[in-house]
Amino acid sequence: MxxxxxxxxxxxxxxxxxxxxxxxxxxxxxxxxxxxxxxxxxxxxxxxxxxxxxxxxxIQRTNLANVVLTLKSLGINDLLHFDFMDPPPAEALIKALELLFALGALNSVGELTKVGRQMAEFPVDPMLSKAIVASDKYKCSEELISIAAMLSTGNSIFYRPKDKQVYADNAKKNFHIGNVGDHIALLNVYDAWKETNYSMQWCYENYIQVRSMKRARDIRDQLERLLERVEIELTSNPVDLDAIKKAITSGYFPHSAKLEKNRSYRRVKNGQTVHVHPSSGLAQVLPRWVLYHELVLTTKEYIRQVSELNPEWLVEIAPHYYQLKDVEDLASKKLPRGKGHAS
Incomplete structure (x- = not known):
């Protein structure tokens, strides 16, 4: 369960x-x-x-961020006294409110902001919807909705037949050239599939699940229609990978971690030890700082869909969440104090 x-x-x-x-x-x-x-x-x-x-x-054993955002958008503000059929734990509600405040969806008195109203329109996790909304600032909304659609299909894009594992691994590596990270690799997969006019044969040749890609295309079409509804311009910036990663960081800054000497990672905010999932393109590279999509517990605490992170972005994008000293305490050398840093 x-x-x-x-x-x-x-x-x-x-x-x-x-x-x-x-x-x-x-x-x-x-x-x-x-x-x-x-x-x-x-x-x-x-x-x-x-x-x-x-x-x-x-409702008592799930992440409530999406539930809270939906209820707030319906005008229900007093969630702790809301008459749920099965009331969720108060701690889970409070954590969800804290996350939405950190993402800028709620103001200091718990009311929905303009960003929050835009986020509520997207039927995805609030962190992902914040990344989509932030893509307007970085002029890369085309790329972000492709990445969001690919992430929304779960972990079912690549497959490894038992008798052709080496071929499947080599095909997967082609999308990770330059250690771009899993988010950009997913974007590369979608763009390459689009260039072949959504070819099924191309999917077979590259050991990619056709059904998952079709589902991603349907989700992307839906997200594209919603962009227009929330007045976000459809912009493309495929060359500037930093801009795409900054947009992702805008939503996923709570999911940051730093490499330790024993090759595990330590989460920046709560110090929890986590490990990169073996299926990640960065599982062998292990950059010093990473950003991840989700944390799951199987045999270990694994982080999935990982990208390299510039720690200065954390302070630039979320100064209210990360003070500079939070990042400096984890960095072995002091970071330069540049523009946009909160002291």
Whole structure:
């Protein structure tokens, strides 16, 4: 079952006992369309004493940032006293409010800002919608909606057939030339597919999932229509990779980490130790500073979809979130105090 820890901001798939309601519902499946039996793989004693009556509702085990942003956009302001059917933990609500304030979606009294109203129009995670809104400033909205669409398909773009793993890995490396990071690599995949006029054959040759790419194209078309609705101009800046990365940083600045001596990473804000996922194009390179899309717990705490980060951007883009000393404390040498730095 998917669960979310608001303290660490980490999602994990945890093995949990089935609930009584779920078990009864499962048993009801046998005998639906023909005679059947249901065998329970636990004792009656387990069922009575150890299983919960019902499954924990998803609202109590998920990231609430999107829920809070939607409720705020509907004019519901007092969320802590809102009459939820299954009230989520207060800590998860407060963390969501703090994140939205850091992203500039809420002002100091918890009201929706202009940026927040624009973000609420996009049916994606608030950090991703903030990156799309910020792309207007960096004149790269075309690239950002492509990256957002690719990220929204999950981790299902590349595949590795067992008998052709070396070919698949080499094909994947072609999109990572220059250690551009996973975000730009996803953009390279989409642009290359577009140049072949959305060819299925090209996907087979490059070991890329056709269904995922079609889904990404549909999502991108939807995001493009929404840009017009929130009055963001469609601009393209494919050469300036720094501008694209700055737009991503505008949404994902809470997801920054610095390399440690033992080749793991330490998150800037809470000091948690994390590791780059082996599927990342930067898993062997390991830059000093990185920005990541999501943090998941499998065998270790892994960060997925990773790009190299210039630490000065953190202070430039989010001075209210990162003071210069936060970044300097982690950097072994002092950073130059340039324009836009908060002291």
């Amino acid at each position: 998917k669960s979310y820890n608001p303290r660490t901001g980490m999602e994990s798939l945890q093995v949990t006992p089935i609930s009584k309601a779920s078990a009864i519902q499962r048993a009801g499946r046998s005998g639906r369309t023909g005679p059947g039996k249901c065998y329970r793989l636990y004792t009656e004693d387990n069922f009575i004493k150890e299983l919960d009556d019902s499954t924990v509702p998803e």
